[in-house]
Structures are given as C-alpha cells and as structure tokens.
Amino acid sequence: MANKFSRISLILPEIKKLLSENKKDEIKSLFQEYEPIEIAEMLKNFDLKEKVYLFSLCNIDLAADIFEKMDKDDQIILIEAIDETRKRNILDELAPDERVDFFEELPEEMVARFLNVMKKEEARETRELMRYDKNTAGGRMTTDFAYVKENITAKEALNNLRKTAKDLEMVYYIYILSKNNKLVGVVSLKDLVLAEPEKIINEIMHTKFITIPVNMDQEQVAKKIARYDLLALPVVDNGEMKGIITVDDIIDVIKEENTEDMYKVSAAGKHIKNYMSMRPSFIAKHRVLYLLIFVIMDFFSGTILKNYSFVVRNAIALSFFIPLLMDTGGNAGTQAATVMVRSLATGEVKLKDIWKVLRKEFIVGIMVAVALGIVTLFRAVLLQGNPFVSLTVSLTMIITVIIATCLGSTLPLFFKRIGVDPALISGPLITSIVDIISLIAYFEIAIHLLGS
Amino acid sequence: MANKFSRISLILPEIKKLLSENKKDEIKSLFQEYEPIEIAEMLKNFDLKEKVYLFSLCNIDLAADIFEKMDKDDQIILIEAIDETRKRNILDELAPDERVDFFEELPEEMVARFLNVMKKEEARETRELMRYDKNTAGGRMTTDFAYVKENITAKEALNNLRKTAKDLEMVYYIYILSKNNKLVGVVSLKDLVLAEPEKIINEIMHTKFITIPVNMDQEQVAKKIARYDLLALPVVDNGEMKGIITVDDIIDVIKEENTEDMYKVSAAGKHIKNYMSMRPSFIAKHRVLYLLIFVIMDFFSGTILKNYSFVVRNAIALSFFIPLLMDTGGNAGTQAATVMVRSLATGEVKLKDIWKVLRKEFIVGIMVAVALGIVTLFRAVLLQGNPFVSLTVSLTMIITVIIATCLGSTLPLFFKRIGVDPALISGPLITSIVDIISLIAYFEIAIHLLGS
Numbered sequence: 034m035a036n037k038f039s040r041i042s043l044i045l046p047e048i049k050k051l052l053s054e055n056k057k058d059e060i061k062s063l064f065q066e067y068e069p070i071e072i073a074e075m076l077k078n079f080d081l082k083e084k085v086y087l088f089s090l091c092n093i094d095l096a097a098d099i100f101e102k103m104d105k106d107d108q109i110i111l112i113e114a115i116d117e118t119r120k121r122n123i124l125d126e127l128a129p130d131e132r133v134d135f136f137e138e139l140p141e142e143m144v145a146r147f148l149n150v151m152k153k154e155e156a157r158e159t160r161e162l163m164r165y166d167k168n169t170a171g172g173r174m175t176t177d178f179a180y181v182k183e184n185i186t187a188k189e190a191l192n193n194l195r196k197t198a199k200d201l202e203m204v205y206y207i208y209i210l211s212k213n214n215k216l217v218g219v220v221s222l223k224d225l226v227l228a229e230p231e232k233i234i235n236e237i238m239h240t241k242f243i244t245i246p247v248n249m250d251q252e253q254v255a256k257k258i259a260r261y262d263l264l265a266l267p268v269v270d271n272g273e274m275k276g277i278i279t280v281d282d283i284i285d286v287i288k289e290e291n292t293e294d295m296y297k298v299s300a301a302g303k304h305i306k307n308y309m310s311m312r313p314s315f316i317a318k319h320r321v322l323y324l325l326i327f328v329i330m331d332f333f334s335g336t337i338l339k340n341y342s343f344v345v346r347n348a349i350a351l352s353f354f355i356p357l358l359m360d361t362g363g364n365a366g367t368q369a370a371t372v373m374v375r376s377l378a379t380g381e382v383k384l385k386d387i388w389k390v391l392r393k394e395f396i397v398g399i400m401v402a403v404a405l406g407i408v409t410l411f412r413a414v415l416l417q418g419n420p421f422v423s424l425t426v427s428l429t430m431i432i433t434v435i436i437a438t439c440l441g442s443t444l445p446l447f448f449k450r451i452g453v454d455p456a457l458i459s460g461p462l463i464t465s466i467v468d469i470i471s472l473i474a475y476f477e478i479a480i481h482l483l484g485s
Numbered sequence: 486m487a488n489k490f491s492r493i494s495l496i497l498p499e500i501k502k503l504l505s506e507n508k509k510d511e512i513k514s515l516f517q518e519y520e521p522i523e524i525a526e527m528l529k530n531f532d533l534k535e536k537v538y539l540f541s542l543c544n545i546d547l548a549a550d551i552f553e554k555m556d557k558d559d560q561i562i563l564i565e566a567i568d569e570t571r572k573r574n575i576l577d578e579l580a581p582d583e584r585v586d587f588f589e590e591l592p593e594e595m596v597a598r599f600l601n602v603m604k605k606e607e608a609r610e611t612r613e614l615m616r617y618d619k620n621t622a623g624g625r626m627t628t629d630f631a632y633v634k635e636n637i638t639a640k641e642a643l644n645n646l647r648k649t650a651k652d653l654e655m656v657y658y659i660y661i662l663s664k665n666n667k668l669v670g671v672v673s674l675k676d677l678v679l680a681e682p683e684k685i686i687n688e689i690m691h692t693k694f695i696t697i698p699v700n701m702d703q704e705q706v707a708k709k710i711a712r713y714d715l716l717a718l719p720v721v722d723n724g725e726m727k728g729i730i731t732v733d734d735i736i737d738v739i740k741e742e743n744t745e746d747m748y749k750v751s752a753a754g755k756h757i758k759n760y761m762s763m764r765p766s767f768i769a770k771h772r773v774l775y776l777l778i779f780v781i782m783d784f785f786s787g788t789i790l791k792n793y794s795f796v797v798r799n800a801i802a803l804s805f806f807i808p809l810l811m812d813t814g815g816n817a818g819t820q821a822a823t824v825m826v827r828s829l830a831t832g833e834v835k836l837k838d839i840w841k842v843l844r845k846e847f848i849v850g851i852m853v854a855v856a857l858g859i860v861t862l863f864r865a866v867l868l869q870g871n872p873f874v875s876l877t878v879s880l881t882m883i884i885t886v887i888i889a890t891c892l893g894s895t896l897p898l899f900f901k902r903i904g905v906d907p908a909l910i911s912g913p914l915i916t917s918i919v920d921i922i923s924l925i926a927y928f929e930i931a932i933h934l935l936g937s
Binding site: 040066067068070191194195198199204205222223226227239240241243259260261262264280281283284285287288291292294295296298299300301302304306307308309313314316317320321323324325327328331332334335336338339342345346349350352353354355356357359360361363364365367368369370371372374375376379381382386389393394396397400401404405408409412416417434460461464465468472 | 492518519520522643646647650651656657674675678679691692693695711712713714716732733735736737739740743744746747748750751752753754756758759760761765766768769772773775776777779780783784786787788790791794797798801802804805806807808809811812813815816817819820821822823824826827828831833834838841845848849852853856857860861864868869886912913916917920924
C-alpha cells in the first residue's frame with residue numbers, strides 16, 4: 034500500500050543513519066530492495082560528496098539503472114565527479130537508448146570525450162544511434178534486444194537466452210534472425226517456456242509479425258504499439274533488425290505528443306522541456322510570435338469598427354456588447370475546434386466524416402445559439418432600453434455562435450484534408466476569424482433595424 | 486514494413502476468395518497469422534451472416550480475442566447472432582476486464598441474461614468486478630494473473646506456470662501468494678528462467694514490491710506504472726491480491742485523461758466517447774452550460790462599458806480597439822494557463838515553485854507586453870490620428886498582457902493549492918476575467934490622457 038512518497042521518506046532516515054555509521058553492506062542490501070527511480074530521487078537529498086559515495090556502493094548494473102533515472106543536470110554533475118574507471122563502466126553499461134538521450138543534451142566536446150573512454154563496440158553503436166532523427170523509430174529504439182539464430186531447438190534458445198538475458202531490458206519477445214541478420218520470426222518468452230524442448234524454433238515462431246521502419250515518425254510508432262497491445266515492436270531497416278521500441282518508451286511519446294497538441298490548440302508556442310530552467314526571454318520569444326499573428330489578424334476588426342463608427346456614434350449602446358459577442362463567438366468556436374482536433378487525434382472521427390460532422394455541428398450550433406440568444410436578449414434589455422439594439426445583439430449572438438461552431442469543427446478537418454496539422458486550428462485563430470464575421474453581421478443588422 | 490492498412494487490405498481479397506470456395510481450413514490457418522485487432526477490422530467488410538460464419542471458424546481463444554477488439558455495436562449484434570453454446574463459451578473466455586467493459590455498456594436485462602448462461606465462477610467474478618468504480622484500479626484491473634504459492638522451488642513454479650499460462654494475458658510477472666492469498670512477493674519470468682531450478686522461490690522473489698490499492702484513482706495508477714517503467718502492477722485490498730493492471734490498460738487511461746484535460750482547458754464540456762454516434766442535443770447541452778458561465782461573466786464588461794460610455798462618446802476611436810485588446814489579453818492568458826496546466830499534469834512544475842513561476846512569468850509578461858505595445862501603438866496611429874488615443878491603446882495593451890500572463894500562470898497553481906483541478910482554469914475563464922480588468926484600465930487611462 035506504500036505510495037511513492039512514503040517509500041522514499043521511509044528509506045531516507047535509515048540511509049542517513051547507516052551513512053553516518055559507515056555501514057556499507059547494510060546500505061548495499063537496502064538499495065537492492067528499491068526501484069532505481071526511488072534511489073535516484075532519494076539521492077537528491079544528499080550533497081555531491083555523499084552522492085558519489087552512495088553511488089559507488091551500487092554495483093555497476095544498479096548504478097547505471099539509477100543514473101538513467103536522474104535529471105539531466107544531476108547526471109552531468111555526477112558523471113564528472115566520479116573517477117575515470119567508474120565513469121567508463123557506467124557509460125558502457127547504460128541502455129543504448131538512454132545513453133543517446135543523455136548525450137544529445139551535452140556539448141559536442143563532452144560527447145567526444147565520453148565516446149573516447151567507452152568500449153569501442155559501445156561507442157560505435159552510440160554513434161550509429163545518434164545519427165537517427167530523435168523523433169523517429171531509430172531515435173527512440175534500443176539496440177539491446179533478445180535474439181537467437183534460426184533452426185535451433187526451443188531448449189537451445191532458452192539456454193542461449195539464459196546467457197544473455199541478464200543485461201537486457203526486455204526479454205519477453207525473442208527475435209529470430211537469419212544468418213545475415215534479417216528478421217525472420219518472433220517468439221514470446223511465454224511460447225518458449227511452454228514449447229516442447231526439442232521443437233525447432235522455426236516451427237513455433239510467428240512469421241507474420243509487425244515491424245517498424247527505422248525512419249517512421251514516433252507518433253505513428255506510438256499508435257501502432259497501442260493498437261496491437263504489444264510490449265515491444267522490432268525496428269527494421271531493409272528487413273535487417275536494428276532494435277526494438279518498448280511500450281514504456283511509447284508512454285513518454287504519447288505524453289509529449291499530447292503536450293504538443295495542447296500547446297498548439299491554445300497557440301502557446303512550441304513546447305520546450307524543463308520550463309523551470311528556461312530563460313524568460315526564450316519563453317517570451319516563442320509566445321510573442323503567436324500573439325503577433327492574432328494581433329495582426331485583429332487589425333481587420335479595427336478597420337471594420339472604424340468603417341461602421343457612424344453606427345456606433347448613433348447608438349453608443351451597441352459598444353456595450355462588443356466584448357460579450359466577441360468572447361462568446363470565440364468560446365463556441367474553441368469548443369468545437371478542440372472536440373474535433375482531439376477526435377481526429379484519437380481516431381474517433383475520420384476525414385470521411387466531414388459532412389456528417391458539419392451537419393451535426395450545425396444543429397448543435399443552432400441549439401446553443403438560440404439558448405444564448407435568448408439570455409443575451411434579456412441582458413441587453415436590462416442594460417439599456419432600446420428594443421432594436423437588444424434585438425440586434427441577440428440576432429448577432431445567434432449568427433455568431435452558429436458560424437463559430439461550424440467553422441471550429443470543420444476547419445480542423447479541412448486542415449487535415451490538405452495535409453496540415455489540424456491542431457494548428459487554435460482557439461485564438463478561430464476567435465480572430467469569428468470576430469471579423471461577427472462585427473460585420475452586428476453592424477449590418479444594426480443598420481437595418483436601427484435605420485442609421 | 487507492412488503497415489496496418491496494407492496488412493488488412495492484403496488479407497481481405499484472399500479471405501473473400503477462400504470464403505466463396507468454402508475453404509475452411511485455409512481460412513483458419515490464415516487467421517492464425519494475424520493479430521486479433523486486424524481480424525476484427527477485416528470482419529467489418531462482411532455482412533452479418535458471413536461474419537458469424539467466419540467467426541465460427543476461429544477457435545474459442547482467438548474468437549474471444551477478436552471479440553474484445555470489436556466496436557461496442559458490432560459486439561452486441563454479433564453476440565446475439567451466434568448460437569447459445571458458442572455465446573456461452575465466448576462470454577466465459579473473455580478477459581475479465583474486457584468482459585466488464587462490454588457489460589457496462591449494456592442494459593441491465595441483457596447483462597443478467599448473459600451472466601445467467603455463463604459459468605458460475607466467471608459470473609461471480611464478473612459481478613464482483615462490476616462493483617468497483619470504473620475509474621479506479623478495481624474497475625480497470627483484470628483478475629487473470631499468474632501466481633504460485635510460496636515455498637516451492639523455481640522449477641515447480643515454472644511447471645505450475647506451464648499449466649496455467651496459456652489462458653493468461655500477462656505471464657511476465659508471477660505473484661507469490663501466502664496460504665490466505667496475501668501477496669508476499671513477485672518474481673519476473675526472466676528471474677524464474679534464469680534461477681537455479683532447485684532454489685526456493687522465496688529466496689529469489691522481490692518482497693518490497695509496489696502495490697496499488699483497489700480504490701486508487703486511475704490517473705494515479707497511470708502515473709505510478711509510467712514512473713516505474715513496469716509492465717504491470719498488482720492491485721491489493723488489505724494485502725490480499727485482487728488483480729493486476731497492465732501497461733496497455735494504462736495507455737488508454739493516459740489518452741482519456743489527456744482528452745479530459747484538453748476539453749477542460751478549452752471549456753469544451755465533458756468528454757463523451759463516440760462523438761459520431763451522439764445526439765446533437767446531448768452535445769449542445771454540455772457545451773451551452775460552459776458558454777453560459779462566461780456569458781454571465783461578460784455581463785460585467787457590459788456594465789463597465791455602459792458606465793464609461795461618456796468616454797467612448799467623446800472619443801469614438803477608443804471603440805475601434807476593444808476586440809484587439811480583449812483578444813490579445815485572452816490569448817496571452819490562455820498561453821500561460823495552458824503551459825502551467827500541462828506542466829502541473831506532467832510534474833514538470835510543482836506547487837512549491839509558485840513564486841518562481843510568478844517571477845518568471847512576470848518577466849515574460851513584460852517582454853511580450855512591450856513588444857505588442859509597440860506594434861499596437863503603430864497600428865493605432867495608422868488607424869486614427871489622435872496620439873492620446875494611440876498612447877491609451879498601447880499602454881492598456883502592455884498592462885493587459887502583463888496581468889493576463891501573471892493570472893494565467895498562477896491561477897492553475899492556486900487552484901491546485903486549494904485542491905481544485907487546475908485544468909478548470911480554461912482559456913475562456915481567463916479571457917473573461919482579463920476583459921474586466923483590461924476595460925477598466927483602458928478607460929481610466931483614457932480619462933487621464935484625454936481628459937474627458
């Protein structure tokens with residue numbers, strides 16, 4: 034029943050006590066009982082000297098696992114603080130994909146220095162992985178996967194696995210490779226354990242497996258893994274097996290993609306990790322670019338208001354309702370756009386549904402618009418006496434909400450249709466477009482009803 | 486390299502041909518090579534009669550797997566179309582959590598009828614699972630997990646597993662239970678395969694494992710599984726093992742939670758699955774409730790404009806810039822709120838960072854505000870000649886953007902502090918609040934500069 038806080042807070046005083054009494058072995062055996070991420074978080078409570086010492090108590094396997102779970106800044110400080118032999122061992126022991134993630138944040142000079150002390154084979158592998166684009170299958174995969182050669186027995190395969198499995202992150206799918214490293218089949222550890230020992234592996238392996246090309250975008254990879262409910266998928270390049278992508282990597286991808294979509298829908302700029310350590314000027318630069326687009330779009334509203342200023346001059350009460358009409362139009366459009374962007378992302382709505390969506394949203398728009406139109410009519414009558422102004426406000430509200438709802442729901446579909454990311458249909462964009470339509474409707478209705 | 490479309494489109498003509506030639510065995514062996522979800526999607530291309538026939542060719546294991554992957558509507562039609570014996574077998578064979586998901590969408594009468602034909606044990610288990618709240622660990626877990634009794638050898642454990650594993654979805658973690666079903670340890674299939682056969686399981690099992698209480702909210706569960714990079718976590722009730730939650734269930738939870746957050750940030754109403762099959766009146770009802778809140782909040786803007794209408798009457802040009810100021814204030818606030826809501830959700834920003842965030846956003850706000858203030862000044866001069874009006878617009882822009890940025894970033898933190906979901910700080914809410922502040926600032930500055 035222990036939650037993450039109680040587990041860490043339970044271990045902390047004990048470690049501090051054991052550390053002050055220099056009881057190495059007790060600390061070592063205590064570490065064995067906890068997850069690497071818990072030890073990584075626990076280490077944050079110690080100064081660098083203590084951290085290096087505690088870290089030196091872990092065997093190299095555990096140390097590498099802990100290192101992988103630390104924050105980037107802590108990783109850099111720690112790796113530079115430990116002695117050369119241990120540094121080399123840790124770097125060699127890191128999971129290939131985690132090592133690349135770490136290196137990608139470092140200056141080139143540092144990466145070169147680290148690659149220099151590493152084992153030749155590991156360094157070569159790392160250089161190869163770093164060549165792939167970070168957001169593709171190649172950039173996400175790990176090269177540590179369980180494999181056996183074809184035409185051996187289930188028993189032999191299990192024996193081979195026993196020798197190599199210790200260092201592998203993921204041993205539950207075993208890949209069967211031909212002589213020239215082509216992927217010819219896959220078998221689960223479950224199948225292997227359940228199989229008759231003397232059976233040839235080619236007879237129990239699946240041959241119509243799903244593969245991922247090395248250059249596939251990570252978002253597609255995430256969709257594929259989620260769709261098939263698999264723990265890992267093999268990454269191939271021209272049929273040759275290069276690595277695997279595991280389901281826990283994919284959870285990170287899904288979270289990242291969701292964050293990006295959310296930023297887009299709110300026009301909040303590009304998502305950059307580590308908000309807390311980012312300079313304000315950097316954040317400001319990203320946000321102001323988006324805001325400027327909408328400021329410039331709103332130049333139209335200003336021009337429209339100027340052109341119709343004779344109407345406002347004759348009935349100043351019309352100006353009272355501008356924020357209400359603008360806001361509500363923007364809100365209704367944002368609602369519809371968000372529903373559609375998200376439905377497209379999850380696959381709930383498909384491109385071919387565009388006419389059905391438009392029809393549905395048109396009806397929704399009318400319903401919402403009429404309800405809000407009635408409320409607005411009462412509000413307008415109460416705020417000022419002129420019944421024609423009230424009617425103008427109410428009618429504009431109805432037209433605005435219907436148009437906003439239809440635009441908000443169909444623009445993302447239209448964007449998707451022409452190959453543009455539908456999440457770019459942000460609330461602010463819809464708002465600026467609806468403002469223009471709404472203002473023209475407002476004053477045209479006013480001219481007819483008020484006769485100015 | 487096959488993607489999902491090519492794999493399904495490849496199989497379809499072949500199946501149609503084999504079906505017309507009534508080649509049962511060929512169809513059977515073809516099905517074995519594909520994933521259940523692929524067959525489920527392929528079946529959509531056949532009419533009910535063919536569907537029932539093709540479905541009858543699958544052995545009961547595969548049939549249940551395929552059934553689990555079908556849409557709810559297709560599930561209902563199919564289950565009612567097949568004969569009683571097969572219906573009973575399919576229902577018994579479904580994964581317990583998938584069965585509950587299916588039953589929860591059905592009318593009570595139907596559920597009772599299904600439970601009646603099922604095996605007593607399966608029916609009892611289903612009733613028990615249906616008692617848990619859908620959004621908790623209990624509602625998400627499956628009761629099919631691999632377990633062995635304590636104090637047996639690794640070899641015995643593997644042998645026991647061989648007998649039961651075939652029907653289990655997840656055999657990679659084996660749970661060790663005491664006589665009274667208390668969870669005492671966990672061992673991975675990897676550990677078990679690697680262990681010396683005669684070793685007692687209690688010596689190789691992990692005893693400080695992470696557990697999930699049966700009533701834990703699914704969002705917490707998702708965070709925990711993602712944090713520890715585990716494939717499954719055991720669900721316990723008072724130390725007694727009740728089930729497991731697997732990482733693929735958690736991917737669904739993460740997606741759902743993200744959708745909900747996105748809807749909240751855009752005030753788009755509650756997320757309901759199956760947008761395409763929902764009645765417009767239902768969608769309209771959910772959206773209009775949110776819109777009404779902001780309409781009522783905007784009543785304040787109307788009152789403010791009325792109170793200051795003498796200012797507008799004297800300088801009608803002031804009205805030209807109301808949409809620009811309102812929109813930009815809302816947009817800047819929405820950006821900041823989105824960044825903060827998302828950073829809180831991913832854990833990038835913590836509650837204790839509130840003062841650092843406010844300081845950072847204040848600086849960001851000033852930078853963005855000054856840039857936009859300068860652009861607005863030029864625009865105002867170009868649109869109308871009065872330098873005092875231009876200055877008023879520019880100053881209001883600066884003040885509005887700074888306040889919007891600070892409010893947008895700190896309100897989610899404040900909500901979190903008082904125990905309210907920070908995602909409720911939506912763009913529309915920030916916009917309505919900023920409107921009020923912005924309008925008052927606008928007219929107060931105008932009074933001072935224009936002297937009206």
